[in-house]
Amino acid sequence: MIFYFTGTGNSLATAQAIAQETDDLLVDIGVAYKYKDFTFTLEQGEPLGFVFPTYAWTTPPLIDAFIKRARFRTGNQETFAPDYCFAVVTCGAFVGNTARFFAAELLESQGINLDASFSVKSVGNCTYLYAPAEGEKRERLIAAADLESHRIAQRITQREHVHAEHRNPFGILMSAFTGKDEKPRSTAEFYALTNCIHCGQCADLCPTNTVTIIEGTPRWAELGCTQCLGCLHRCPVNAIQYGKKTETRGRYVHPVLANAPRRA
Template identity: 25%
Template sequence: GNSLQIAQEIASRTGQEITFINSGGSADTDDTVFVVCPVYSYNIPRIVREYLPKMQLKPEQKAVLVVNFGSSPGNVLMAAFKDFEAAGIELRYGFGFQMPENYIMMFEPPSEEEIRELTSLVPEHVEYMLAHINGESHFEIQDSRFASLFTHFGRKWEKRMSSTKAFRVSGECTSCGLCESICPRHVISIKDGRPVWTSDSCEHCCGCIHRCPAGAISHKKSFKRSRYVNPNVHLPDSF
């Protein structure tokens, strides 16, 4: 929900429509195309990198990358610049917003007060960003110590993190099918009334865990941690 909140704020100010990349949509014809995504393993997600060649931007279109992260972003913008370049896209602008941490395989979600504080800053962040995309190329993000090293090794960790073997489903499952619907990789199927992970190509977005209305889905590393749902994004908006 963090990326969607940012995308909705951008759309409300620019009049653009939001395209979900896992739906197979292509980049629109607006002069400026915003790519909004989280930071996974100090990089932009694999699913985003795979989508970039499909964007087919025209030379006159400006590409803007807007990432959000919970703790450290690493050197994500510089790595992403190379990813865009490899896809034949000139990335001219890059921005990063800190949002509530939601990777519960490693971290406990923040308090309600911190969630409200971080999410309330989105309009201010977007306003600042829009004011800085009409001039020369601009890259701005909170950096971290050893940032490039984190990003380098993060890319190597991705294969290990794509495994789905550690997901669990409890008896509280109601067979609603929501997890199957929202999985960006489409690796969840409902079989005999319960979710089954069909492929080790998970993004570890944790959406199935956080969004399960019964709290029935967990990961062996997230079992005792609470769930997080962005309070500014409602469930129908996620489809």
């Protein structure tokens, strides 16, 4: 079983590539978290995988919370133990020590050892810091990420025990400051422009239920946001902003999500 979390589609694309090779079931962590579904039934000894993005050189807060709350059990309600466990971290630039931080969390919360870790670089979506790649550059990044995802899938089927994510000194240094249990993500900069069509998609998509619709307009709770920026990038009219700079910057949604239906 492969658990994935995605804001704009990169991690979903990678998870799908791996599942295609391994014939594994995909589970959306965002949906599970949104609806407080933390109990999962697996066959004893089956492989266990996690695919999620790097946020600020560490794990997203939602991943931390999920790993602490998840209950992996067999059909007989025994504690589940995989014969092989892997993580694939997607990123727009540097992964830092994200996989290592996750491995420590997984062992502490679930008693499960992380046997392998990998990374895939794709289009970054942190629009309040930079404009997402567009045009041919975007296409090249997506194609390279797809190729790397399939390579990793092959390594996973071979049960490689390796920690092969692409790290660099800068990312490792920054992880020392961000790889902490407490990761507050401010929502103070979120707002909607007057072209908002009041469709409610932002609230539907929000995995932490941080976005609510009040009198037809989105509002962000002060606490709880994992800052996936799904609400911003997937708004059908680009009404949602995070600070003034995003008003002039493009949006990014991976093709696997471009035509995805709204959540009920």
